[in-house]
Amino acid sequence: MSTQFPWLTTVTLLPLVASLLIPVLPDKQGKTVRWYAFSVGLVDFALIIYAFWQNYDFSSPDFQLSESFSWIPQLGLNWSLSVDGLSMPLVVLAGLVTTLSILASWKVTKKPRLFYFLMLAMYSAQIGVFCAQDMLLFFLMWELELVPVYILISIWGGPKRLYASTKFILYTAIGSIFILVAALAMAFYGGDFTFDMRQLALKDYSLTFELLIYAALLIAYGVKLPIFPLHTWLPDAHGEASAPVS
Numbered sequence: 001m002s003t004q005f006p007w008l009t010t011v012t013l014l015p016l017v018a019s020l021l022i023p024v025l026p027d028k029q030g031k032t033v034r035w036y037a038f039s040v041g042l043v044d045f046a047l048i049i050y051a052f053w054q055n056y057d058f059s060s061p062d063f064q065l066s067e068s069f070s071w072i073p074q075l076g077l078n079w080s081l082s083v084d085g086l087s088m089p090l091v092v093l094a095g096l097v098t099t100l101s102i103l104a105s106w107k108v109t110k111k112p113r114l115f116y117f118l119m120l121a122m123y124s125a126q127i128g129v130f131c132a133q134d135m136l137l138f139f140l141m142w143e144l145e146l147v148p149v150y151i152l153i154s155i156w157g158g159p160k161r162l163y164a165s166t167k168f169i170l171y172t173a174i175g176s177i178f179i180l181v182a183a184l185a186m187a188f189y190g191g192d193f194t195f196d197m198r199q200l201a202l203k204d205y206s207l208t209f210e211l212l213i214y215a216a217l218l219i220a221y222g223v224k225l226p227i228f229p230l231h232t233w234l235p236d237a238h239g240e241a242s243a244p245v246s
Contacts, residue, residue: 006067007047007051007055007065008051008065008067008081008082008083008131009067009079009081010047010051011044011047011048011051011091011095011127012081012124012127012128012131013124014040014043014044014047014124015040015041015044015120015121015123015124015127016120016121016123016124016125018036018040018120019037019040019116019117019120019121019124021036022036022037022113022116022117022120023113023117025113027112027113030108030109030112030113033112033113033116034106034108034112034116036116037102037116037119037120038099038102038103040120041095041098041099041102041103041119041120041123042099044095044099044123044127045095045096045099048091048092048095048127049092049095051065052065052083052088052091052092056083056088058085061084061085062084063082063083063084063133063198064082064083064084064088065081065082065083066080066081066082066133067079067080067081067082068080068081068082068133071137075136076136076187076193076194076195077134077136077137077195078134078137078195078196079134079137080132080133080134080137080196080197081128081131081132081133082131082133083130083131087130087131090130091127091130091131094123094126094127094130095123095127098119098122098123098126099123101119101244101245102116102119102120102244104243104244105119105242105244105245108156108242108244110155110156111155114151114155115152115155115156118148118151118152119148119152119244121144121148122144122145122148122149122152124144125141125142125144125145125148126145128140128141128144129141129142129145132197133196133197133198134195134196134197135183135186135187135195135196135197135200136183136187136195137195138179138183138197139176139179139180139183142176142179143176146169146172146173146176149168149245150165150168150169151165152241152242152245153165153168153237153240153241153245154166156241156242156245157240157241157242157245158239158240158241159240160236160239160240161240161241163236163240164233164236164237164239164240164241165237165240167232167233167236167237168233168236168237170233171223171226171230171232171233172223172224172233174223175219175220175221175222175223175224175230176220178216178217178219178220179216179217179220181216182213182216182217182220183195185209185212185213185216186200186203186205186213187200189203189205189209190203190204
């Protein structure tokens with residue numbers, strides 16, 4: 001199902017755009033910034049619920065609320081968003097958990113402007129990851145999610161936060177390289193250059209190529225999940241991160 005109003009673009013970009021106003025908010029002790037960030041998270045979560053409740057057909061397995069337009073045509077990058085029965089609940093969960101995380105970080109007093117800016121940027125990235133239907137856009141959203149987490153751990157983490165954050169970003173950066181390589185390989189395969197996920201799924205790949213792509217994505221997502229033996233960053237990162245960030 002498609003709608004004229006760009007609901008997915010709205011809920012994806014609202015936290016990021018709102019975060020850009022944090023540096024100019026009149027606030028000395030962080031109280032205004034806290035209420036502002038929580039309000040943005042709550043409004044975005046409410047919009048997510050409203051958009052799906054009013055426009056999502058729960059009886060259909062198809063992609064819905066689809067939006068697509070050319071963003072950077074020179075790179076073949078399209079702003080393409082959509083949700084289905086798998087990604088829609090994840091969008092709702094991301095909105096709920098991130099909003100609650102902002103509420104749980106109410107007592108953060110160290111650089112509150114930067115902290116809540118990063119939380120809202122991460123909010124947008126998480127929604128974008130679950131909605132993206134363009135491999136290059138997915139990769140950009142993936143990276144936008146990782147950078148705030150690295151900074152949040154390195155500044156607001158525990159005694160070993162620098163070690164944990166460095167280990168986290170190195171592992172995840174290596175995983176990101178595999179995603180990018182896989183995306184480029186699929187995009188250039190055959191004569192039809194595209195990053196559109198649905199078009200990529202229709203290409204006639206050779207078995208060897210499919211196995212290589214599978215291996216690359218398995219490593220990338222194996223780091224993020226994480227699965228053995230790519231999991232060693234997790235105890236350090238979650239152990240040193242503050243509770244809301246973790």
